Amino acid sequence: MHIADGIIATEICIGANVATVGALYLAGRRVHPDEIPRMGFMGASFFAVSLLHFPLAGTSMHLALLGLGGILLGNRVLPALFVALLFQALLFQHGGFLSLGLNTLNMGAGAVLAGWIWRSRVGGEGARAFLAGSLAILLPAVLMGVEFALTGYGRGMLYLLSIYAVTAGVEGLLTAVAVRFFRQVQPEILQPLPL
Amino acid sequence: MKTSALFPVLALSAATALLLTARPSPASSAERDPHDGIGLFLTASPSPAPLHGISVRLTPEGRAVVGTCTYEGGIAAAGAQVTIFAPGAEAPHHSATTDPAGLFAFVPGAPGEWRVVVDDGLGHRREARIQVDGDGMPMMGAAVAETAGEAHEAEDHVHDDAGHTHDAAEPTHAPAEEGEHTHEAAADVAQEHDHGSGGSSRPWQLATGLSLIFGLTGFAYGFRARRPTA
Numbered sequence: 572m573h574i575a576d577g578i579i580a581t582e583i584c585i586g587a588n589v590a591t592v593g594a595l596y597l598a599g600r601r602v603h604p605d606e607i608p609r610m611g612f613m614g615a616s617f618f619a620v621s622l623l624h625f626p627l628a629g630t631s632m633h634l635a636l637l638g639l640g641g642i643l644l645g646n647r648v649l650p651a652l653f654v655a656l657l658f659q660a661l662l663f664q665h666g667g668f669l670s671l672g673l674n675t676l677n678m679g680a681g682a683v684l685a686g687w688i689w690r691s692r693v694g695g696e697g698a699r700a701f702l703a704g705s706l707a708i709l710l711p712a713v714l715m716g717v718e719f720a721l722t723g724y725g726r727g728m729l730y731l732l733s734i735y736a737v738t739a740g741v742e743g744l745l746t747a748v749a750v751r752f753f754r755q756v757q758p759e760i761l762q763p764l765p766l
Numbered sequence: 767m768k769t770s771a772l773f774p775v776l777a778l779s780a781a782t783a784l785l786l787t788a789r790p791s792p793a794s795s796a797e798r799d800p801h802d803g804i805g806l807f808l809t810a811s812p813s814p815a816p817l818h819g820i821s822v823r824l825t826p827e828g829r830a831v832v833g834t835c836t837y838e839g840g841i842a843a844a845g846a847q848v849t850i851f852a853p854g855a856e857a858p859h860h861s862a863t864t865d866p867a868g869l870f871a872f873v874p875g876a877p878g879e880w881r882v883v884v885d886d887g888l889g890h891r892r893e894a895r896i897q898v899d900g901d902g903m904p905m906m907g908a909a910v911a912e913t914a915g916e917a918h919e920a921e922d923h924v925h926d927d928a929g930h931t932h933d934a935a936e937p938t939h940a941p942a943e944e945g946e947h948t949h950e951a952a953a954d955v956a957q958e959h960d961h962g963s964g965g966s967s968r969p970w971q972l973a974t975g976l977s978l979i980f981g982l983t984g985f986a987y988g989f990r991a992r993r994p995t996a
Contacts, residue, residue: 575889575891577891608987611983612983615980619972665819
């Protein structure tokens with residue numbers, strides 16, 4: 572899910588970086604001080620959970636907790652995700668620097684979608700959390716497929732989605748379990764943050 | 767936790783992060799990795815074993831070069847696309863695909879620096895280089911692995927598989943410098959450091975990153991709390 576440097580055309584990366592600056596401003600301009608610790612802890616979770624990887628079909632996949640981030644932070648997930656991606660690129664060479672904005676927008680779109688699904692209050696909590704967690708992975712995969720297609724890179728959308736479908740299922744389950752846990756121990760944390 | 771107590775706690779994390787980035791390398795001074803400690807953070811130089819991305823090790827085997835492509839934890843990068851570039855060439859010399867064990871091989875035909883790009887089609891891309899002498903023999907200890915976006919660093923430094931740097935101004939001395947190492951010893955050193963990504967181990971990098979994030983959170987909270995909210 573982290574796109575390395577040198578894959579996507581430089582023009583697209585620069586455009587995405589500019590768009591990311593705007594998105595970060597829009598997402599963070601109304602942040603209340605009391606929301607910042609939650610953003611920090613979620614950013615740390617994004618950073619640390621990428622260490623949990625597993626082999627899949629000749630490649631290596633990792634968890635991201637994008638669905639949970641979207642549920643707990645809503646639009647505020649973008650700055651937290653950006654910081655985590657920055658330090659992943661800096662310390663682990665996981666993802667690139669030129670593609671930092673693109674990665675932020677790809678994964679941020681999935682996390683924000685998860686937050687919208689959660690706010691919709693449609694259906695049961697467990698099913699909603701599973702859907703949010705799964706789509707938070709599938710949407711970035713679709714966006715990656717489009718970007719790869721525009722650059723003439725990769726093995727096609729079908730291959731990409733087949734790989735990420737497994738990760739999406741695991742993430743959906745994890746998100747549902749986490750939401751159930753928070754409902755029991757600290758239900759107020761599941762209240763959507765103001766837009 | 768009271769919000770008034772949160773700021774100094776998280777700001778303390780920032781100080782911890784600075785201490786962690788400034789810690790001395792556990793290796794001997796002769797093998798000190800300049801990219802460890804504060805250098806790791808300030809220079810943002812690549813470690814030879816990236817997290818999650820593809821790690822490529824080029825090993826001379828007589829006239830051939832054997833490439834081993836793995837992910838973190840030794841997971842073989844099977845079916846990855848390998849593109850090989852001859853010295854000074856922009857167009858690919860030829861292509862290959864890694865086998866189920868993540869291996870590929872080629873025989874470099876001309877002296878100079880051969881470039882190999884490994885890509886798994888999922889956004890993981892890794893570039894590696896190897897020097898070939900005038901007799902067409904790949905040079906031991908002169909394999910370089912770097913990320914695609916940081917190729918400019920190879921102009922100043924050459925990284926070997928163990929994360930140690932050598933002066934690229936003297937590439938012809940690389941075999942002499944590594945002369946005391948047998949091929950097996952070089953592979954052993956590379957293997958020993960590979961799981962720990964060179965000089966900095968993964969737990970230290972994780973602790974550094976978490977401390978930096980918590981520290982940034984503390985500073986952000988402190989500045990935001992001082993501003994009147996709408």
